[in-house]
Amino acid sequence: MLEQLEPGSTILDLCCGTGQLAATLTSRGFEVIGIDGSASMIDHARSNAPDARFVVSDARDFELEEPVDVVLSTFDSLNHLMTRADLERTFLRVAAALKPGGVFVFDLNMEEGFRARWRGSFGISGDEEVVVGRLSYDRARAMGTYEVTVMTLDGTTWRRSDVSLSQCSYPEGDIRAALSEAGFIDIAVFESGDLGRTEVGRSFFYCRTSSA
Numbered sequence: 001m002l003e004q005l006e007p008g009s010t011i012l013d014l015c016c017g018t019g020q021l022a023a024t025l026t027s028r029g030f031e032v033i034g035i036d037g038s039a040s041m042i043d044h045a046r047s048n049a050p051d052a053r054f055v056v057s058d059a060r061d062f063e064l065e066e067p068v069d070v071v072l073s074t075f076d077s078l079n080h081l082m083t084r085a086d087l088e089r090t091f092l093r094v095a096a097a098l099k100p101g102g103v104f105v106f107d108l109n110m111e112e113g114f115r116a117r118w119r120g121s122f123g124i125s126g127d128e129e130v131v132v133g134r135l136s137y138d139r140a141r142a143m144g145t146y147e148v149t150v151m152t153l154d155g156t157t158w159r160r161s162d163v164s165l166s167q168c169s170y171p172e173g174d175i176r177a178a179l180s181e182a183g184f185i186d187i188a189v190f191e192s193g194d195l196g197r198t199e200v201g202r203s204f205f206y207c208r209t210s211s212a
Contacts, residue, residue, distance in 0.1 A: 005030065010068040012097060014059055014106075015077030019045025019052065026051040035062050060089040067099040073106040076202070079167035082143075084174060091182035101211035104184060105204070111142065111169045113201020118144040118167075128153040142169040172203065179207050 007029040013022045016034030025032045032052040042054045071094050081087045094104050114137040124131040130151040137144045147164045179187050184207040192199040
């Protein structure tokens with residue numbers, strides 16, 4: 001898809017994180033705007049992709065001064081939207097941010113992926129740090145939970161910190177319906193295998209706004 005864009009085309013990296021994708025896109029000659037809800041993530045992104053422009057904003061409520069050619073959201077970022085209403089709000093904001101005929105591409109963890117990967121635990125042990133991760137998927141609530149405990153040696157004292165994040169699983173039919181309601185057309189879905197990847201349960205969505 002990127003090969004079909006003219007040099008200088010504008011791309012919105014939605015939920016850009018620390019800016020690695022933005023750095024790659026700017027190196028290929030695209031104008032890039034990155035949006036993320038975390039100010040600390042944006043600080044890292046500005047260092048990693050100094051040629052991009054970054055904004056701290058919520059994916060459900062952002063606005064752009066000028067529309068863009070493409071919106072990308074990668075690495076299952078939109079799974080962090082925990083309700084169907086949040087997903088719909090985000091799709092509406094994306095549609096408003098795109099030029100007529102603009103393209104929206106994103107990936108999501110699907111239920112098959114949660115059931116395959118979000119389970120069990122792991123541990124990493126070092127002389128001064130121990131990390132324990134626990135993953136679970138609640139099928140009834142369609143919610144995955146990832147909990148991490150980090151123990152760090154500070155002099156002679158071990159200090160503990162805990163982080164927990166959640167993701168929501170959405171049926172493909174609900175995602176398609178929300179995209180259609182937001183005005184997107186030509187909706188296509190590709191599985192990892194279609195793109196030469198071996199990851200189970202990750203789907204890639206392509207759609208665009210009307211040219212009219």
